[in-house]
Amino acid sequence: MAVLTRATILGLLLGGLVLIASAQQDSNSGSKQPPAKQGKSTENGEALFETHCSRCHVAPDELSPKATRTVLMHMRVRATLTKEEQRALLTYLAPGGNAP
Amino acid sequence: MRVIWRAVAIVLFCAGVGLCQEPIPIISGGAGIVSTTDGGTTFFQPVLAPVAVFPLGNKFLFESRVDLREFVSRQNGTSGPWNGEFFASLEYMQLDYLASSAATVTVGRFLTPFGIYNERLTPIWVRNFQDVPIIFPIGTRTSAASVGGMLRGVLVDKPDVQLSYAAYFSADSTVEQFQSGRAAGGRASVFLPKHRVEVGASYQRYLQDEHLNSVGAHFAWQPRSAPLDVRSEFAYSPHGKGFWIEGAYRLHPSAPNSAIGRLQLLARAQQFYRTSIEVGVPDFMPRVDTTRFDGGFNYFLLHDLRVNASYSRSLSDGNNRNIWNIALVYRLPLIPIGGGRWLF
Secondary structure, eight states, rough: OHHHHHHHHHHHHHHHHHHHHHHSOTTTTTOOOOOOOOHHHHHHHHHHHHHEEEEEEOOOOOOOOHHHHHHHHHHHHHOOHHHHHHHHHHHSSSTTTOOO | HHHHHHHHHHHHHHHHSSSSSSSSOOOEEEEEEEEEEEEEEEEEEEEEEEEEEEEEEEEEEEEEEEEEEEEEETTBBBHHHHHHEEEEEEEEEEEEEEEEETTTEEEEEEEEEEEEEEIIIOOOOSSSSSSSOOTTTTTTTTTTTTEEEEEEEEEEEEESEEEEEEEEOOOOOOOOOOOOOOOOEEEEEEEETTTTTTEEEEEEEOOSSEEEEEEEEEEEETTTTSSSEEEEEEEEEEEEEEEEEEEESSOOSSSSSSTTTTTEEEEEEEEEEEOSSSOOOOOOSSSSSSSEEEEEEEEEEEEEEEHHHEEEEETTTOOEEEEEEEEEEEOOOOOOOOSSSSOO
């Protein structure tokens, strides 16, 4: 019985997450596009996103430069990105993220 | 064990109080509910797999993923009351030092770099089929994770070609949540960015109990001219060998929000050939030759929420059966913590 209670709690938790997602996201965002390009370095980042990241997943929601920086550190390890690719993707996903 | 938890506490403390101003710690991951009917027996699994990433400056990164799931099934397989069993497993907990593009040093518990499936495709929100390939245990035994050290990076980075590598060693560990086998191995991959083609090879020398070599090869192709995604792996071990090849095709990519544009068709073929039966430690592979065909679809309800369904026909001596999977999978939002801004 306790086990089923845990299953219920986990199920409710998942349901809650889905509801949060529904509230958070535009219902027309079935395939959300990456940020709009804003310059040459961003175009390079866009090309890198198409070449590397979109092989496994779509772009994440728009994030602050700090959070994007963390995501790219994670993906640099997971997807074996170079430091230069990490920097270009940061410019693309979070314009201004390379500013000091 | 106490030392490990002290180290973890220090890392969390540093991240939490904002000693490291940029970048910031985040939590994300995946979640889902998977219903499976395998040979007439139905079970379902609510799954929550959070990932925590704690940067320590711009060079060090602490990251971890946990898999929490309830396995709910009928007591007698197809009849009787429903019972559930809770499983919590630490998939990885590693500290990375990003020394340069050519060298990242990792210590701790990390996903074993053999082929492409284990590192890239195991997250519930990434994989196209909820069942792992039959040959998955080759090169990843015993727990798909290693406890030790790893060196990885990009050796050649040209516009036309990239060469990456990963080399590791793993210690024998029977510590709860840190189980691993004594092994050493590595992987090398060549990626052609213009064509989005990747080929590579993996090797593992298992150094515990029965010493054995496992080798593997992988291939991935995402052509720029079509919304097609092709992946494949071959693996060999003295106990068995086999392959899988998977294709995914997104319909109407130019109208991704239309009813048809949200649909992605999936297909996979697998074969496994048993060459010898394991002695002592189980190898987690079928005891007989097995062929399996899988077909299914993804339907993207929202940006990070999709319905994933598949039908599989498994053919093996005396055990032909149908397998149905229906899942609702969700990529968790990226939640900044410890000085970051909460997204909701």
